[in-house]
Amino acid sequence: MIPVRCISCGKVVSAYFDEYQNRTAEGEDPKVVLNDLGVNRYCCRRMLISHVETW
Amino acid sequence: MEIDVKKKQENELVFIIRDSDLSFANAIRRICMMEVPKIAIEDVHMIKNESAMFDEVLAHRLGLVPLFSDSESAEALLIPSECDCEDQCPKCSVSLVLRKKGPGVVYTKDLSSEDSKIKPVYDTIPLLKLMEDQEVELEATARLGIGMDHAKWEPTTACAYKYYPHITIDEKCDQCQKCADACPRSVLEFDEKNNQIKVVDLENCSMCKSCVRVCDHKYITIGHKDGDFIFTIETDGSIPPEEVLIKACDVLSNKADKIITFCEGGN
Ligand code: SF4
Ligand code: SF4
Ligand SMILES: [Zn+2]
Ligand SMILES: [Zn+2]
Numbered sequence: 001m002i003p004v005r006c007i008s009c010g011k012v013v014s015a016y017f018d019e020y021q022n023r024t025a026e027g028e029d030p031k032v033v034l035n036d037l038g039v040n041r042y043c044c045r046r047m048l049i050s051h052v053e054t055w
Numbered sequence: 056m057e058i059d060v061k062k063k064q065e066n067e068l069v070f071i072i073r074d075s076d077l078s079f080a081n082a083i084r085r086i087c088m089m090e091v092p093k094i095a096i097e098d099v100h101m102i103k104n105e106s107a108m109f110d111e112v113l114a115h116r117l118g119l120v121p122l123f124s125d126s127e128s129a130e131a132l133l134i135p136s137e138c139d140c141e142d143q144c145p146k147c148s149v150s151l152v153l154r155k156k157g158p159g160v161v162y163t164k165d166l167s168s169e170d171s172k173i174k175p176v177y178d179t180i181p182l183l184k185l186m187e188d189q190e191v192e193l194e195a196t197a198r199l200g201i202g203m204d205h206a207k208w209e210p211t212t213a214c215a216y217k218y219y220p221h222i223t224i225d226e227k228c229d230q231c232q233k234c235a236d237a238c239p240r241s242v243l244e245f246d247e248k249n250n251q252i253k254v255v256d257l258e259n260c261s262m263c264k265s266c267v268r269v270c271d272h273k274y275i276t277i278g279h280k281d282g283d284f285i286f287t288i289e290t291d292g293s294i295p296p297e298e299v300l301i302k303a304c305d306v307l308s309n310k311a312d313k314i315i316t317f318c319e320g321g322n
Contacts, residue, residue, distance in 0.1 A: 001183065015179045017181060
């Protein structure tokens with residue numbers, strides 16, 4: 001499961017998780033999706049980029 | 056002191072404070088983070104949890120979910136230490152119920168609150184996953200608290216200020232343009248018409264001094280204006296940033312009052 005918040009700054013990144021996953025799965029560039037969602041700081045961006053959903 | 060609002064969005068406020076001082080800006084910043092009360096889930100009563108996730112982990116996730124806590128939503132709620140009950144009562148707490156059967160992902164939208172106004176800010180936060188025939192049932196109690204006690208009661212995410220930058224370029228500058236090329240934030244630009252290096256986006260300057268490093272004769276200097284700050288307050292959605300700022304000012308003025316009464320010999 002994705003952590004509820006960014007572990008550095010506390011932004012609620014998990015709220016964007018499903019949209020991020022769906023859109024990147026469709027082949028959209030993660031950079032474009034993150035900018036679109038307003039996830040601007042690199043601490044929050046790595047939360048979504050580096051997360052691997054295992055089950 | 057002057058305040059100039061630069062950017063105002065639902066969850067973000069950027070403004071400039073002029074003619075102030077560092078200790079004041081820092082006091083406001085710390086109070087915004089640590090002493091503005093917000094609602095968060097504190098106790099979770101697990102009735103049933105058949106998922107692979109441990110009870111404590113689930114309770115921790117629930118605690119971090121932001122709940123609407125602006126003065127309109129939280130109007131009727133008392134701070135637990137100011138309530139006359141022993142432990143908790145409907146005056147100082149709100150209960151939320153989660154009941155779901157698998158398979159599927161359980162989201163914050165499945166949390167039902169007894170108070171229609173105090174509910175999760177986002178509906179899309181995944182809480183846990185349930186397999187076929189697994190069930191989860193719990194009752195959570197939310198109450199007001201402050202960030203000093205636990206980070207879940209912090210209304211702000213990014214709350215910070217930076218010095219207001221001040222860039223000077225010496226007359227002797229030979230217009231080699233190295234500084235403009237080195238700036239990672241496009242603060243400097245070469246103005247071809249006037250054959251001059253120009254500062255085009257001063258407030259975006261991060262004072263990284265990359266421009267100073269590449270200038271062969273140090274004709275460019277980066278400094279800051281004393282007493283001027285660019286302040287950013289970003290919240291998790293539970294309280295609008297303007298309200299966080301107003302409440303922080305109230306807390307600060309109460310503290311100042313306390314010191315004054317103490318100094319005058321009262322208590
Ligand atoms: S200090 Fe950094 S951001 Fe500011 S003008 Fe120089 S290079 Fe650009
Ligand atoms: S690097 Fe120095 S000399 Fe070159 S344009 Fe910038 S300030 Fe002038
Ligand atoms: Zn972050
Ligand atoms: Zn009570």
